[in-house]
Amino acid sequence: MPAILGQSVFDGGLEFPAMVVHRDALQHNVATMAAFVRDHGMELAPHAKTHMSPEIAAMQLAAGAWGLTAATPRQAEAARGFGARRILVANQVVDPAGLTWAAHELEADPAFEFLSFADSVAGVDILAAHAGSRPFRVLVELGHEGGRAGCRTLDGLMRVAAHAQGTPGVELAGVAGYEGGLRTAEEVRKYLDSLREAVEYVRVRNPILTVGGSQWFDVIGRELVATQARILLRSGAYVTHDDGYYRERTPFNRIDGELRPALEVWAHVLSVPEPGLAIVGMGKRDAPYDEGLPIPRRGGVTIMKMQDQHTVVRATGLKPGDLLAFGISHPCTAFDKWRSLPLVDRDYRVVGTIRTDF
Amino acid sequence: MPAILGQSVFDGGLEFPAMVVHRDALQHNVATMAAFVRDHGMELAPHAKTHMSPEIAAMQLAAGAWGLTAATPRQAEAARGFGARRILVANQVVDPAGLTWAAHELEADPAFEFLSFADSVAGVDILAAHAGSRPFRVLVELGHEGGRAGCRTLDGLMRVAAHAQGTPGVELAGVAGYEGGLRTAEEVRKYLDSLREAVEYVRVRNPILTVGGSQWFDVIGRELVATQARILLRSGAYVTHDDGYYRERTPFNRIDGELRPALEVWAHVLSVPEPGLAIVGMGKRDAPYDEGLPIPRRGGVTIMKMQDQHTVVRATGLKPGDLLAFGISHPCTAFDKWRSLPLVDRDYRVVGTIRTDF
Numbered sequence: 001m002p003a004i005l006g007q008s009v010f011d012g013g014l015e016f017p018a019m020v021v022h023r024d025a026l027q028h029n030v031a032t033m034a035a036f037v038r039d040h041g042m043e044l045a046p047h048a049k050t051h052m053s054p055e056i057a058a059m060q061l062a063a064g065a066w067g068l069t070a071a072t073p074r075q076a077e078a079a080r081g082f083g084a085r086r087i088l089v090a091n092q093v094v095d096p097a098g099l100t101w102a103a104h105e106l107e108a109d110p111a112f113e114f115l116s117f118a119d120s121v122a123g124v125d126i127l128a129a130h131a132g133s134r135p136f137r138v139l140v141e142l143g144h145e146g147g148r149a150g151c152r153t154l155d156g157l158m159r160v161a162a163h164a165q166g167t168p169g170v171e172l173a174g175v176a177g178y179e180g181g182l183r184t185a186e187e188v189r190k191y192l193d194s195l196r197e198a199v200e201y202v203r204v205r206n207p208i209l210t211v212g213g214s215q216w217f218d219v220i221g222r223e224l225v226a227t228q229a230r231i232l233l234r235s236g237a238y239v240t241h242d243d244g245y246y247r248e249r250t251p252f253n254r255i256d257g258e259l260r261p262a263l264e265v266w267a268h269v270l271s272v273p274e275p276g277l278a279i280v281g282m283g284k285r286d287a288p289y290d291e292g293l294p295i296p297r298r299g300g301v302t303i304m305k306m307q308d309q310h311t312v313v314r315a316t317g318l319k320p321g322d323l324l325a326f327g328i329s330h331p332c333t334a335f336d337k338w339r340s341l342p343l344v345d346r347d348y349r350v351v352g353t354i355r356t357d358f
Numbered sequence: 359m360p361a362i363l364g365q366s367v368f369d370g371g372l373e374f375p376a377m378v379v380h381r382d383a384l385q386h387n388v389a390t391m392a393a394f395v396r397d398h399g400m401e402l403a404p405h406a407k408t409h410m411s412p413e414i415a416a417m418q419l420a421a422g423a424w425g426l427t428a429a430t431p432r433q434a435e436a437a438r439g440f441g442a443r444r445i446l447v448a449n450q451v452v453d454p455a456g457l458t459w460a461a462h463e464l465e466a467d468p469a470f471e472f473l474s475f476a477d478s479v480a481g482v483d484i485l486a487a488h489a490g491s492r493p494f495r496v497l498v499e500l501g502h503e504g505g506r507a508g509c510r511t512l513d514g515l516m517r518v519a520a521h522a523q524g525t526p527g528v529e530l531a532g533v534a535g536y537e538g539g540l541r542t543a544e545e546v547r548k549y550l551d552s553l554r555e556a557v558e559y560v561r562v563r564n565p566i567l568t569v570g571g572s573q574w575f576d577v578i579g580r581e582l583v584a585t586q587a588r589i590l591l592r593s594g595a596y597v598t599h600d601d602g603y604y605r606e607r608t609p610f611n612r613i614d615g616e617l618r619p620a621l622e623v624w625a626h627v628l629s630v631p632e633p634g635l636a637i638v639g640m641g642k643r644d645a646p647y648d649e650g651l652p653i654p655r656r657g658g659v660t661i662m663k664m665q666d667q668h669t670v671v672r673a674t675g676l677k678p679g680d681l682l683a684f685g686i687s688h689p690c691t692a693f694d695k696w697r698s699l700p701l702v703d704r705d706y707r708v709v710g711t712i713r714t715d716f
């Protein structure tokens with residue numbers, strides 16, 4: 001049974017396990033990052049992959065986001081449905097069906113902006129082969145050794161840029177990078193230098209420079225402040241933050257400000273088969289487990305393992321039917337486990353629904 | 359864009375990544391397990407948690423399944439929508455909203471059978487507190503040391519059984535166990551012995567004895583053949599099988615017969631940023647990664663790591679736009695990543711849709 005608007009999630013109508021979204025934290029995070037990019041002369045293209053939620057996307061767009069970032073054409077289509085007039089696919093896009101959709105959408109709506117990455121001549125040619133009357137705008141992607149995609153050298157990048165500039169159906173719009181895999185502020189600074197250099201080299205009018213921005217937006221804010229490019233931050237996880245992975249890595253551990261964890265899973269103790277051992281009705285189906293296990297809110301509870309539908313914990317004083325709360329680690333693998341989540345106020349009263357469209 | 363009936367999934371309409379279900383393998387597996395339980399005098403209550411799909415549930419029920427197993431009341435409600443007249447929740451159920459639903463459903467339909475586990479006096483009392491005009495039928499659960507839920511001793515089990523028999527609103531129906539965590543056939547045999555003993559002790563008319571049955575149905579078939587109980591196997595993963603975890607563990611590695619992998623993920627090579635390194639557009643959002651990574655169908659492709667939306671592979675001879683196929687490991691964390699999957703024939707023509715309801 002779904003949660004009932006105006007009632008507490010503990011009033012008996014809602015089935016557990018359930019993941020709830022705290023409205024105050026969500027609103028705080030949306031406002032905090034909107035202010036951060038504004039104060040640093042940047043713009044936010046929040047990564048919609050994190051939540052894929054029309055309600056959260058609407059909050060981000062209402063707070064002034066440039067548009068939305070997506071990881072796949074499928075997500076771009078959904079983001080378009082969320083009301084985004086500008087969409088950035090943060091990959092080289094090679095999917096014929098996805099590109100056909102994007103070309104149609106560009107033709108149907110002159111105000112629609114669609115951007116994607118390219119890191120190869122082959123990638124530019126695939127775009128060109130699917131272009132309609134409006135060209136596909138691309139950002140040439142500069143990677144780094146040990147990184148994910150992206151040209152490994154500035155020379156390589158310039159070859160792709162030149163090819164894009166000479167290819168009908170494709171228009172060079174700037175440079176893309178991803179600093180999320182780097183380990184130190186010094187590595188990030190060096191990489192941002194090379195991105196800035198790339199922007200100067202490609203010489204397009206009103207260039208865009210996009211970077212990731214979840215773990216290093218402080219360094220990005222300082223280093224890119226004087227760059228003559230429109231800086232698009234693609235942070236996604238900030239919107240709900242977490243009690244694990246991002247709690248440890250947020251730049252707000254180094255600068256003033258904070259993000260607040262907005263996601264919480266509630267589940268029943270199903271069984272206490274041995275003294276000190278409890279089986280909780282929350283599993284891999286309900287909460288993320290890939291970048292840290294859930295974080296029990298109650299002291300003295302230690303997670304031993306998670307199974308498909310159960311979590312085995314060590315704890316004393318629990319009995320069947322007790323409800324336990326857990327913070328989560330890694331929002332990007334939290335939302336995709338749920339089709340709808342109750343949005344709650346401080347008293348756990350349901351004030352809305354957060355739907356997802358994965 | 360969804361797949362188009364009658365067309366190949368490679369004909370341009372479908373966006374990738376996509377997970378497809380092979381109809382032949384699915385039908386083969388449904389028929390194989392239906393025959394196995396019939397030949398061994400057992401019955402199948404397939405665990406719907408694996409797929410949560412109305413189409414697959416309908417195939418299992420049409421092949422003679424006793425009913426469906428679920429892990430949560432939420433899943434039980436969905437399974438009811440799939441057409442199951444008998445539902446077994448393979449846990450102690452303590453969720454008030456879920457029990458309220460079950461009590462209503464039992465009252466509304468005299469033909470509906472609802473069974474769940476109990477391993478404690480507290481669990482029996484929670485059931486009783488929510489019972490309507492028809493009692494909740496329970497199976498007392500016998501666990502084992504190092505296992506999940508379930509009474510740890512026969513004495514403990516008998517106390518719960520006696521309490522169930524003396525509690526209005528609850529009716530004792532038999533015994534439940536789960537052998538999936540045991541490591542050797544000898545351990546399984548000993549555990550099955552104790553379950554058989556428990557069935558004799560509880561002395562109910564037409565007792566039910568339910569066990570897991572994915573990894574040890576050969577031993578179960580041999581050991582429980584002469585038991586005077588209705589044996590319900592709760593195997594779930596058999597229905598699609600896999601190319602990893604269950605491929606290594608299926609009892610058909612020891613006895614005649616086979617299951618066939620029915621799930622396959624197809625994804626594009628998005629980028630080849632360095633010679634020998636490729637970024638594939640398939641991530642943790644698309645394929646399971648908890649009990650082994652996806653299994654490349656093409657030789658010479660080695661997965662280095664999976665990220666939210668990408669898989670980094672070592673391979674030569676790949677270029678952006680190439681499509682790669684992967685088998686999967688662990689079907690229970692495969693279906694939950696998709697809301698609809700194309701059902702395909704041997705030529706990858708779309709012959710239907712497998713929906714999921716997680």
